[in-house]
Amino acid sequence: MSTMRTVKVDGEARYDICIGPNLLGDSTLLAHALRGRHALIVSDGNVAPLYADRVEATLRAARPALTIASFVIPPGEQEKTLARFCQALDALAQLCATRDATVIALGGGVVGDLAGFAAACWMRGIDVVQLPTTLLAMVDSSVGGKTAVDLPAGKNLVGAFHPPRAVIADTTTLRTLPGRELRAGLAEVVKYGAIFDAEFLTWLEHHADALLAGDDAALSEAIARSCEYKAEVVSRDPYEHGERALLNFGHTFGHAIEAEQGYAGAGSAALNHGEAVAVGMVLAARLSAALGHAPAADTHRLQALLQRFGLPTVIPAGLEPEALLARMRLDKKAEAAGLRFVLWERAGLAKIVSGVPDDRVLDVLRGR
Ligand code: ADP
Ligand code: ZN
Known part of the structure; x- marks a missing residue:
């Protein structure tokens, strides 16, 4: 029996938020969310070692011909910068010089905001699939399409509204999340x-x-x-x-x-x-x-x-x-x-x- 819950976001942008255990291993779900021949997994140095391999394996099972690359930033809000944003775009440029790609944001709010903004800007916008791994990102930042990076002058000062193609919240990932988070x-x-x-x-x-x-x-x-x-x-x-x-x-x-x-x-x-x-x-x-x-x-x-x-x-x-x-x-x-x-x-x-x-x-x- 599946214990997955689905919440639909309606209006101008329509997408599903899927919530449940072990969803990062669900290739049908990921295949459904994925468009294009290339995928860039964006993650951070805490989350990537825990979950990036699993996501990559699931993507491969879903789409054997997919080209996959990853871009991993050090963890922390101080990394949500224009410099990291440029590096994410460089990673996309290396992966494919076309719009034929999906950005996969695997991590908390920092990764989601940065990856979402890169997806919003790459060739005027490609899909981002949010795979939130913090409770905060699952209930807030991964939903609603706000993406941004910080400037020295303040948080979230550069960004775009760019709704995700899908949000897949695997509750099993919360087991490794520090209690304070x-x-x-x-x-x-x-x-x-x-x-x-x-x-x-x-x-x-x-x-x-x-x-x-x-x-x-x-x-x-x-x-x-x-x-x-x-x-x-x-x-x-x-x-x-x-x-x-x-x-x-x-x-x-x-x-x-x-x-x-x-x-x-x-x-x-x-x-x-x-x-x-x-x-x-x-x-x-x-x-x-x-x-x-x-x-x-x-x-x-x-x-x-x-x-x-x-x-x-x-x-x-x-x-x-x-x-x-x-x-x-x-x-x-x-x-x-x-x-x-x-x-x-x-x-x-x-x-x-x-x-x-x-x-x-x-x-x-x-x-x-
Ligand atoms: P938030 O989602 O709270 O906005 P972050 O993206 O900064 O914030 O994530 C908070 C911290 O938790 C970061 O250090 C991140 O690397 C770490 N983290 C995120 N998800 C997990 C997870 N599932 N297991 C372990 N650590 C995680
Ligand atoms: Zn808040």
Whole structure:
């Protein structure tokens, strides 16, 4: 019996997100997603030794005549650069000087974003198949078509909307994912409950232990439901003109924390993206309550769930409220008259609020 789950993304771009154990070995699935006579596997130095051979063998079983090359970057966000992007294009140029190729992104969000952007630009766009291997990439970055690299001036400043041809999330790969990375992904899972569905928060509360233990069925369910929420939003608003912005719940605060810590070469004491978003969601919930939009009890519930997942919920020591506020004002979403935030009315119902005065934000950053 197959335990695979499929979530369909509709609208302008249509593709399937397949979720389940051992999917990297499923040649029928990969063959279905593959076009052209060439494939470039893009991966990183942690993931490639674990899974690249298997993907290559599956591709060969699917298409014996396929030419396969690989491009492997060192792991880490600091590698999501224009220089690596150029190297990926060089790898494509060596593989084939035509559009007759598919890029296979095997890895976490860094690999997915970089490979997706290379696919978007190579000869004005070829297919990318996303094979996410982190929980964060499975529930967030591999879905929705945002691709990018970073500049010294900030994250994701150069990129394109380029939806994948397919997303194949093999949940078995999560067994080798470091626990801290798994927990970071759970922060984005919690986000979907926080903004779209209080009942999903209840489900997460009931399945927290199973999820932390890496239980396949619980993880598949959490991933499938997260992808359903995201698929629905990006189907209706692929270019983030409206409701897609709700997915940024916790991210205005979270990005400020990440920026203030410094992205490049951040030590293990620095929060990763999911951890920063966990803190950011609690701050957003507290701001909602302080502005009279939401009950304080919901903030406590959110905080308790994140803590259960081993995630931080307070601003790391050493980060100054004024400096964080200044970061948020620099953020591209800032407006002249106050900041814009995704807040909530209650658990499971988010809304966008503009013109939030600086002093109210500072109060929350200061823990008042
Ligand atoms: P994210 O998906 O969280 O945006 P990354 O792409 O940086 O971030 O991946 C996080 C880290 O986990 C990287 O060091 C990456 O090499 C490693 N990694 C990704 N997937 C796996 C896996 N399935 N097993 C082991 N390590 C992995
Ligand atoms: Zn995020």
